[in-house]
Amino acid sequence: MACGNLLEITDPSWKSSSISADSLKSIWRDRRASNAFLDLSGVWRFRELLPAPDSPDQVISLREGNTPLYQLPQASRITGVSRLYAKHQGMNPTGSFKDAGMTVAATFARQAGYRWVACASTGNTSASMAAYAARGGMRSLVLVPDGKISWSKLSQALDYGALTCQLRTDFDGCLRLLQELVRRAPVYQLNSINPFRLEGQKTLALELMEQLDWQPPDHIIVPGGNLGNSSAIGKALLEMLDLGLIPRLPKLSVIQAEGANALVRTLREAGGKHLVSVQPETRATAIRIGNPASWEKAVKVIQATGGACDQVSELEIAQAKAEIGAEGIGCEPASAVTLAGLKKLLRQGFVKPDETVVLVLTGNLLKDPDFTMEFHRGDLFRDTVNQRDSASLEPLRHPPVVLDATLKAVIQTLERAEKRPEKSDPSHPNA
Numbered sequence: 001m002a003c004g005n006l007l008e009i010t011d012p013s014w015k016s017s018s019i020s021a022d023s024l025k026s027i028w029r030d031r032r033a034s035n036a037f038l039d040l041s042g043v044w045r046f047r048e049l050l051p052a053p054d055s056p057d058q059v060i061s062l063r064e065g066n067t068p069l070y071q072l073p074q075a076s077r078i079t080g081v082s083r084l085y086a087k088h089q090g091m092n093p094t095g096s097f098k099d100a101g102m103t104v105a106a107t108f109a110r111q112a113g114y115r116w117v118a119c120a121s122t123g124n125t126s127a128s129m130a131a132y133a134a135r136g137g138m139r140s141l142v143l144v145p146d147g148k149i150s151w152s153k154l155s156q157a158l159d160y161g162a163l164t165c166q167l168r169t170d171f172d173g174c175l176r177l178l179q180e181l182v183r184r185a186p187v188y189q190l191n192s193i194n195p196f197r198l199e200g201q202k203t204l205a206l207e208l209m210e211q212l213d214w215q216p217p218d219h220i221i222v223p224g225g226n227l228g229n230s231s232a233i234g235k236a237l238l239e240m241l242d243l244g245l246i247p248r249l250p251k252l253s254v255i256q257a258e259g260a261n262a263l264v265r266t267l268r269e270a271g272g273k274h275l276v277s278v279q280p281e282t283r284a285t286a287i288r289i290g291n292p293a294s295w296e297k298a299v300k301v302i303q304a305t306g307g308a309c310d311q312v313s314e315l316e317i318a319q320a321k322a323e324i325g326a327e328g329i330g331c332e333p334a335s336a337v338t339l340a341g342l343k344k345l346l347r348q349g350f351v352k353p354d355e356t357v358v359l360v361l362t363g364n365l366l367k368d369p370d371f372t373m374e375f376h377r378g379d380l381f382r383d384t385v386n387q388r389d390s391a392s393l394e395p396l397r398h399p400p401v402v403l404d405a406t407l408k409a410v411i412q413t414l415e416r417a418e419k420r421p422e423k424s425d426p427s428h429p430n431a
């Protein structure tokens with residue numbers, strides 16, 4: 001490609017399609033009642049806005065998408081935003097939003113005749129790619145930063161049969177190496193710079209609008225790492241507006257961890273004109289990325305929708321994750337930046353309490369058990385600069401209690417707990 005930029009798929013037939021917005025809505029709704037293979041996928045159900053494979057039999061699907069939109073009553077109380085929702089992409093087959101893109105990209109990889117697919121990953125892409133490759137009879141090569149991804153994500157790739165290489169570098173180093181590799185070896189790269197991935201990830205936004213009866217929220221807040229997901233959601237919103245599926249654009253805001261804030265700095269220090277890379281450090285390992293590939297696309301969609309871009313601290317991430325857990329929902333640390341970011345955008349007056357807000361939760365709670373256990377045991381911030389301030393999170397911790405196996409011990413513990421105020425009780429000072 002002469003311009004050296006990332007590929008993007010646009011299909012003029014989407015605009016000139018003879019199918020009206022209302023007909024599309026009713027076709028997509030009717031497919032929810034169908035048992036046909038493609039219709040069971042919450043991605044391929046929206047196939048009118050996706051690239052078409054040569055034949056439906058080519059599609060590799062694990063019934064991705066169709067993820068729940070939850071209300072967050074406790075977070076509503078905490079933030080004062082009464083119409084607050086979470087679109088939980090962690091409820092996908094491999095536990096993250098990556099599956100929506102992977103079904104499309106893996107399908108086209110197999111159709112193009114590739115035997116090997118490959119990715120660099122902070123864990124979720126590799127888990128998803130390995131699953132779809134296995135499902136589609138392809139082999140997969142995973143490059144992950146040694147020691148910087150959660151065991152739970154790594155173990156998924158192993159079980160799905162990937163050739164897994166833990167490289168002594170960070171995510172950005174893995175991605176650089178992969179890009180050299182694909183020039184030398186017949187492997188197809190499935191990182192989010194792959195445009196088919198982004199097409200599949202668009203369906204998150206389509207499905208969200210369908211769940212809101214096509215009444216767009218005022219704000220959608222999404223975590224930012226390599227910035228593929230924000231780009232995909234933004235692309236979907238602009239296409240939906242073009243097609244008359246929605247009457248106006250929600251503001252799309254991207255939140256990063258303070259320690260991995262390349263996009264925040266790119267916008268603040270370079271006006272979005274060139275990338276300001278950073279040396280990333282955060283316990284939200286999924287977004288521990290310093291050189292995001294899709295930064296230009298993300299800048300475009302933030303500007304086109306009038307969204308914001310901000311950063312949150314490690315303490316704020318941990319607190320928000322525990323609060324989302326206390327809803328009976330839970331998510332992985334990277335997803336919790338959305339709730340932490342919402343609080344910040346409210347303080348700045350960018351989001352108003354009477355507006356409708358959707359947080360995109362990108363990964364399942366079970367994706368990072370080490371983080372969760374360390375948080376509840378009080379070890380997460382031990383020997384870090386945040387150790388002292390982390391005392392304020394104590395009321396959100398629920399460490400396991402080790403007891404003798406006697407009725408008396410359990411009853412005493414129950415009685416002690418009964419005397420303590422319920423942590424989600426709004427009258428509780430820390431609720």
Ligand code: F0G
Pocket residue numbers: 096120121122123124125126192223224225226227228229230286287332334335362363
């Ligand atoms: N949330 C989770 C749980 C993720 O795994 C990622 C990215 C993001 C947010 C950020 O999304 O990169 O599209 O801006 N994970 C990639 C991976 C990098 O390899 O699994 P993004």
